[in-house]
Amino acid sequence: MNIYSRPWGTISSGETATLFTLVNDNGMTVEITDFGGTIVSIKTADRNGKLTDICLGYDSLSDYEKADGYLGALVGRVANRIAGASFELEGKTYSLYANDGGNCLHGGKKSFSYVIWKSETATDNDKATLTLTYFSPDGEEGFPGNLTTKVTYTLDNGGALAIRYEAECDKACPLNLTNHAYFNLAGNASGPVFGQILWLDAESYLAGDKDLIPVAVKPVDGTPFDFTEPKPIGKDFFVDFADLRMAGGYDHCFNFTGWKKCKSGGTLLLRAVACDPISGRKMEMYTNQPCVQFYSANFLKNPCFPLRGGKPQQTQTAFCLETQTMPDSIHHQGDESFTDGVLRAGEKYDYTTVYKFSAE
Ligand code: GLA
Numbered sequence: 001m002n003i004y005s006r007p008w009g010t011i012s013s014g015e016t017a018t019l020f021t022l023v024n025d026n027g028m029t030v031e032i033t034d035f036g037g038t039i040v041s042i043k044t045a046d047r048n049g050k051l052t053d054i055c056l057g058y059d060s061l062s063d064y065e066k067a068d069g070y071l072g073a074l075v076g077r078v079a080n081r082i083a084g085a086s087f088e089l090e091g092k093t094y095s096l097y098a099n100d101g102g103n104c105l106h107g108g109k110k111s112f113s114y115v116i117w118k119s120e121t122a123t124d125n126d127k128a129t130l131t132l133t134y135f136s137p138d139g140e141e142g143f144p145g146n147l148t149t150k151v152t153y154t155l156d157n158g159g160a161l162a163i164r165y166e167a168e169c170d171k172a173c174p175l176n177l178t179n180h181a182y183f184n185l186a187g188n189a190s191g192p193v194f195g196q197i198l199w200l201d202a203e204s205y206l207a208g209d210k211d212l213i214p215v216a217v218k219p220v221d222g223t224p225f226d227f228t229e230p231k232p233i234g235k236d237f238f239v240d241f242a243d244l245r246m247a248g249g250y251d252h253c254f255n256f257t258g259w260k261k262c263k264s265g266g267t268l269l270l271r272a273v274a275c276d277p278i279s280g281r282k283m284e285m286y287t288n289q290p291c292v293q294f295y296s297a298n299f300l301k302n303p304c305f306p307l308r309g310g311k312p313q314q315t316q317t318a319f320c321l322e323t324q325t326m327p328d329s330i331h332h333q334g335d336e337s338f339t340d341g342v343l344r345a346g347e348k349y350d351y352t353t354v355y356k357f358s359a360e
Pocket residue numbers: 068069070080105212251252293295299320322
């Protein structure tokens with residue numbers, strides 16, 4: 001196992017970013033920068049041992065700083081949307097930055113995705129670890145409480161990339177941390193992922209309004225949202241089903257089977273498997289989070305920011321599996337059909353998601 005690091009350029013604040021390269025004994029390579037804690041690339045072997053980058057990204061740090069889309073980024077304090085960019089908690093009203101129509105998306109303006117995190121590295125015989133920490137002061141982006149967040153990326157010799165998210169805050173604060181990697185198991189910018197097979201252990205999904213704010217919990221049974229039997233991502237993609245058409249594809253929170261039992265510090269369960277029948281690449285996802293935002297890259301079409309190697313952005317050429325609690329749950333406090341989503345003073349936030357790669 002090895003970790004290398006090199007300076008990766010300077011952001012507009014004058015701070016320098018570092019690019020870390022984690023390599024396992026089989027040559028699997030993961031590049032992560034401390035800017036936004038962003039996964040820049042993941043090179044994994046196909047069934048013939050050929051390494052390909054299966055994680056979408058840009059060529060330069062400056063693209064990461066200017067572009068939208070959150071490619072590979074850590075997302076916080078609150079992943080996805082908070083309706084009306086404001087909320088009430090414990091009798092106080094908080095105003096956030098509205099960066100998605102009138103709503104707050106992925107933590108606001110700078111959020112956790114556009115700042116430099118503190119870093120530390122370690123290796124042993126079987127693991128390479130990059131630990132990132134970020135201190136967000138009370139009131140940053142409008143959120144309450146001094147919040148300390150630690151994210152640990154670990155690559156092992158079994159092909160697993162684990163992401164552990166730990167946090168503590170001195171006031172009650174909504175918190176929903178995730179990573180926004182865009183996967184294409186056939187390779188970065190290799191075309192639509194419609195033929196890649198997905199299994200999701202999800203019993204229900206959140207239907208959204210036109211701004212993708214969740215409005216109802218619905219069973220997946222009998223709908224295009226049913227991935228409880230593995231099926232190609234494209235199989236039901238174009239079906240004339242209102243909840244799907246409203247979002248222009250999949251961009252929904254899927255609630256795992258028995259999600260109410262999932263909790264911070266809980267046991268990791270296998271919740272998703274994706275595979276590419278052509279290359280044989282497979283990705284298993286284990287997590288103790290209750291939900292995942294399955295996003296089929298419907299907004300991936302910004303002509304100003306070509307993907308690595310100068311390839312144009314193209315919708316549905318990747319899928320994201322953003323493990324999380326339910327979006328906008330801060331507006332459903334006390335509603336048993338929603339997750340809680342608030343970290344209180346004295347509590348420990350501790351969730352882990354593992355993406356494990358293999359080929360068959
Ligand atoms: C999430 C959202 C999408 C979109 C992307 C970023 O997955 O649910 O609607 O905003 O992030 O482009």
